[in-house]
Amino acid sequence: MSFRNQAQKMIGKSVQVQLTNGRTLTGKLTSVGTDFMIMHVRIGRRIRRINIRLAEILLLFLLFGL
Numbered sequence: 001m002s003f004r005n006q007a008q009k010m011i012g013k014s015v016q017v018q019l020t021n022g023r024t025l026t027g028k029l030t031s032v033g034t035d036f037m038i039m040h041v042r043i044g045r046r047i048r049r050i051n052i053r054l055a056e057i058l059l060l061f062l063l064f065g066l
Contacts, residue, residue: 004032004034007029007032007037008032010029011029011030011031011032012028012029012030013028013029014026014027014028014029015027015028015029015039017037017039017052019052025039025041025050026041027039027040027041027042027050028040030049035053036051036052036053037051037052038050038051038052039052
């Protein structure tokens with residue numbers, strides 16, 4: 001099963017993503033494209049829309065051996 005298929009099943013759920021800079025974001029997955037994910041993340045008191053690129057996603061797969 002591809003990353004995109006797995007991620008699409010998680011749309012609307014709370015997910016945690018660790019970025020390449022070591023920062024961890026927790027938020028609601030709202031969209032999955034061919035080379036990106038979009039999450040709504042609470043930063044401080046605001047909810048922000050974060051676009052995560054494929055390069056960061058691929059690094060996650062390499063780190064976790066998926």
